[in-house]
Amino acid sequence: MPIEIKLPAMSPTMEEGTLAKWLVAEGDTVEPGALLAEIETDKATMELEADEGGTVAKILVADGTEDVKVGTLIAIIAREDEDASAVEAPSATAPASAETQQAAATPDVENVTPKAGEDPASLSTDPEVPEGTEMKRQTVREALRDAMAEEMRADDTVFVMGEEVAEYQGAYKVTQGLLDEFGDKRVVDTPITEYGFAGLGTGAAMGGLKPIVEFMTFNFAMQAIDHIINSAAKTNYMSGGQMRCPMVFRGPNGAASRVAAQHSQNYGPWYASVPGLIVICPYDAADAKGLLRAAIQSPDPVVFLENELLYGQSFDVPVMDDWVLPIGKARTMKSGTDVSLVSYSIGVGVALDAAAKLADEGIDAEVIDLRTLRPLDKAAVLASLRKTNRMVVVEEGWPTCSIASEIQAICMEDGFDHLDAPVLRVTNEDVPLPYAENLEKAALLKVEDVVKAAKRVCYKD
């Protein structure tokens, strides 16, 4: 059996890569550990090594091929006792494009979003997207970068700082290209001190600039939370309205993949409990862009919670100069009549998957994306409840004192007469997130649990 070389996942979140360059040619003999190729991932360029020695029989993906899916067969090496010239390439070796896979996997949101005014559950006042507006397929990562670049072009008081944001282009490549365009006075690499640069940014905002403070992850912002809550959130209030603190704290939040207990927490409920803060938690690329622009323009401090697993996912983004979305407005992702699934961030994808499964069983679920956690769009939640009379909250986070608890309280206080069943919450298990693959999967939010809860509130379990 010849050795099949497949594109490896060089980081837990890598889904596809670019085959930058082959370092061997067909017919070359390679030793174990020899460098075969340079692969560009979402984070870095890395060298692929041969695990075993042999002769390179076939190279199946050419230099410079982009979007090669992880697991695609890229080369075949004949073992020492095999004849390299006799090795046949399997028939279907074309690299699957990540773009096409993604297109198939993502529900077509545009088609199911009701037009404003048609549906009582939709209170959206998103900017009208005129007929014929060009749509651009973009990753969430690119949409966030574009939002920052557009605001930085429009307002020279906006700047971005954080660890690895400049020279390295961002730990997750969200600030890609910004250093080149805006220079090192506006794209600033900081020393490793979240407490330090959150405080520095807060001071700069008090001094009239509009900082975007990037945390490598919100888990590292734990030490900066004093500046965020005790200073940024209260400046306007405590100064009797004299001083403001217009800034954005942004970065990935929630569980990624195999980064365990200290790096996998959802801080949405933490920050959403604080008066004075705006908390935004987008799901798709259009929302990421429109809401980040709104956040940068906001006169109040904004905690903008992204999700590492969504960074590489592609969605349609309208090509519009004024694509700025309203803060505090939920969005109906899928209209339905039987049960409301309320979620935000990566949970929206889980809710949409669950809604598709429920449809197969004859249950028509409505999916609401909260988008902003503070201020929370109570009206949208209650309107959806009035329509379906049943609700399940889907949250990638812990159950206690969660956004789900808050939604339950809203329904209890203001929607009691419309409830046909108790509001249920589907969340992660109430434990620190374990590392091992099987345990991580078992501890995280699951589509089947959402389906089960939805059937239960419909009394169809």
Next chain:
Amino acid sequence: MIGNKVFQLHVPEPQCRPGDTPDFSGFVVPEAGAAARPPVDVDAENIHNLAYDIIRVTDDEGRAVGPWAGSLTDEEALKGLRDMMTVRSFDARMLMAQRQGKTSFYMQALGEEAVSCAFQAALSPGDMNFPTYRQQGLLVTAGYPLETMMNQIYSNSADPLLGRQLPIMYSSKEKGFFSISGNLGTQFIQAVGWAMASAIAGDSKIAAGWIGDGATAESDFHSALVFASTFRAPVILNIVNNQWAISTFQGIARGKAATFASRGLGFGIPALRVDGNDFLAVHAVAKWAAERAHLGHGATLIEHVTYRAGPHSTSDDPSGYRPKTEAADWPLGDPLERLKKHLIAQGIWSEERHAQAQAEIDSDIIATQKRAEKNGTLHDGPHPSPKDMFDDVFANPPAHLIRQRQEAGI
């Protein structure tokens, strides 16, 4: 009238970026054996120069020279070489395992092996390290089983941490290795707290805190120095200055003004700067600091000057921010080669014995890896048991967790 000045911020830049020829001409390498060795009860104010110098023992011919020489027997030095070779060989295998998808993440100590291996050799059983990344040498030197380390890296059914912690974030109470914190810096002040608890309890164990050059910017670093100084905690505070915090060169955390070690002086803590690639020097300095702590004179700050020869982790590509050949030009050389040369100069080692030892170590590690993989790897079972997920959240499992476990059917 003085005119208003238009201010410009200063953004430090490293000497070289990719494409440049590495240039360490500004890096002064002091003569081996030249630094004085003060008594362990010295006041910080009398040894300011040691915070700016680099204490070196092994000279270019491999001889151990000067007042810091002689802290190790030949046998101990031979063990040190073997420990460093083991760490390097282990790292190479585990890096390969990551590339093969058997684990998701790995960090090599390449080029920095002397720092942890020599330091651990100066500690006593019961002393506690609060390590940061790249200190697997502490465990290897302390005799922690390599197979257990691999089980942790693979997060498999024999993982001593039950599948909960990131690869390489080992934890061993017995071997004095407090778990690594992925949130940088936190353990520096915790090491001081541990040491103070040891003193309050009337114990004789000391603690060692570890931090990288970049993370000295964290407030934990400054808090640690305040408490260690005020209460004369029995602690050794180590800064591993390996020149790079991922892509950020050490000047971003330090500025050009001073050394990292010199930060200790403002707190009245003796601060020693040591050649981190010189096994004999690291050991001598660690031993000095341990003795100082044991005799009740309080804390020592050590800056280990070294170079991170590999990437930050398997998610990093250093060719994007520094010249590819910079490691080869690092003026303090390679720690393994330097100790090997010393032992050959001593007449107790040879190229032949070295090659033989290398082959033994490599084959032992491959055999260990095969055993560990029988317990599973990241994707191929057997995996940790799901029931372990609900344990240890609290000392006594609360009812709702027991219910969750039952509902999950485990």
